[in-house]
Amino acid sequence: MGGLVEVTGLTKSFGRQNIWHDVTLTLPPGEITALLGPSGTGKSVFLKALIGLLEPEEGEILIDGVDMVSSRESQRLELRKKFGVLFQDGALFGSMNVYDNVAFPLREHTKLPEAKVRDLVMEKLGLVGLAGQEHKLPGQISGGMKKRAGLARALVTDPEIILIDEPDSGLDPVRTSNLAQLLMEVNAATDTTMLVVTHNIELARTLPDNLGMLYRRELVMFGPREEFLLTDHPVVSQFMSGDPDGPIGMSEETDHSTTDVDAYDEFDLAGQPGGATALLSRHAGARPIEVLPRQLSPRTGMPRAGGDRHRERVASGAARLYVADDEESDRERPVPTRGLATRALTGVGDLFALALDTIRETFKRPFAARETLEQFWFVVSVSWIPAMLVAIPFGAVIALQLGTLTVQIGAQSFTGAASVLAVVQQAAPIVTTLVIAGAGGAAICAEIGTRRIRDEIDAMRVMGISPVQRLVVPRVIACVLAAVLLNGLVSVVGVLGGYFFNVVVQGGTPGAYLSSFTALAQISDLWVGEIKAVIFGFVAGVVACYRGLNTAPGPKGVGDAVNQSVVITFLLLFFVNFVITTLYLQLVPGKGA
């Protein structure tokens, strides 16, 4: 039997915007439930809250008795293994073909031989009508095909609870009907608990056992289809008839505030098929609610355990229709908001937490070695040319400036040591990491941000896979290794540039340049440059990943994230450089001091 989901008093806001409050409902095990509501009423947000991808401010979500809201992330990863989720746009991983996308959860969570994986993947692809398309990348298939591939991936592990966000978007009417029929067959075969978020009235009438509707920041109605579909509630009846006239308008803000049933005239439709009583709104053009439509049944003729249990609950009176209190819904609720300082501190705390998680997850198995190498190669390939091009003029400027200064104070013989130390300890690590942050870090942030807005990160978390281990650790290690490698190269190029300008342009002698270095510098002076490169590379990688993972929705969100990632990294690098340099000069006495 499928999992039991019990939601109590759930409230969610974004900043000052309250999405919904005090939502209480139960998804009975093995039954199909549909969640309806006009656009923007928070149906997708509700779905994401159920699987712990968004934090509600209040309430609890019990999954077979375990609270998702108060669980730690590691517990949530385990709880989420009970779920299969189909996101609005499919959330396929863009770098994998359809076959690998569907095989992904099996390869991650089972030790099945590849032949068995192949059988299961091809079976699910056949179910959703995608056999023969398995080699295509998500960018090469239509929106509807992505949706079906996403469904195959959600089904492949035979989850206990399936959440489906708008199954009909991107599908033509025939495929939508086929998909509804498929969900019914899957439910009959597996007795899985299902929650379907939809606008599709036909789907809502014929598929679910229970229905709920979100409107004006609350759950206006929830209960068995037998009562919900024949309700006289003005909001629900308008929505279910698709009528333009009624309390629901173009936007939540301008909608009529009343959902009062008494504002509508009642008509007895005794002569209508089924003899149902229906309501007609006073507004012109309104259509009465129909008689209870026939529910889909499995074509295979297989009995549906969830459906039988549902009928028993209805017959015994245990399944009751919940209707929200109209006065309660109009009450203004203060939304708790956080000040600028609190938000800034929370951001710093979250960044620090990600840095600690990255260190911890680096030692967890399996280690994504291939991804790390690919990222390392990527960061080096986009950073090395700009790093070299910056290193030459940087080394030259330092050599010229110090050469002039040492002549002015009569210490020309120390020019070599001063230039080399300035390049190796200060210029090289900073130049290297600024270039890595600007080139590699920006690209990493944009890539993770794009994955985030396409729901790929959420899809990963839903499959019980930690994005920190899978995405952040390889990228941070790649930035660290690239920083160490490029720091060495930039140091050599900078020192050679300094030698050229000091000896060739300023007329210094090669011997004096080299001997002053050995007289004043020590081996730890060289090491500190590499240690800085490690720390700066880590900072650049973590900040890029942090901003990517917290990208706001839309292309603008990605642009802002990249911009902030580079700016934050620059600020942090100069601050951390100041701290390390001060500590080093305090703790390690200079040679001859």
Ligand SMILES: Nc1ncnc2c1ncn2[C@@H]1O[C@H](COP(=O)(O)OP(=O)(O)OP(=O)(O)O)[C@@H](O)[C@H]1O
């Ligand atoms: N991560 C987020 N940050 C801030 N606001 C968000 C976020 N996600 C959703 N919202 C806001 O929450 C509200 C509800 O969004 P949601 O996508 O859940 O609506 P919906 O009912 O699923 O709409 P539709 O049917 O059009 O998909 C919208 O105003 C949206 O802008």
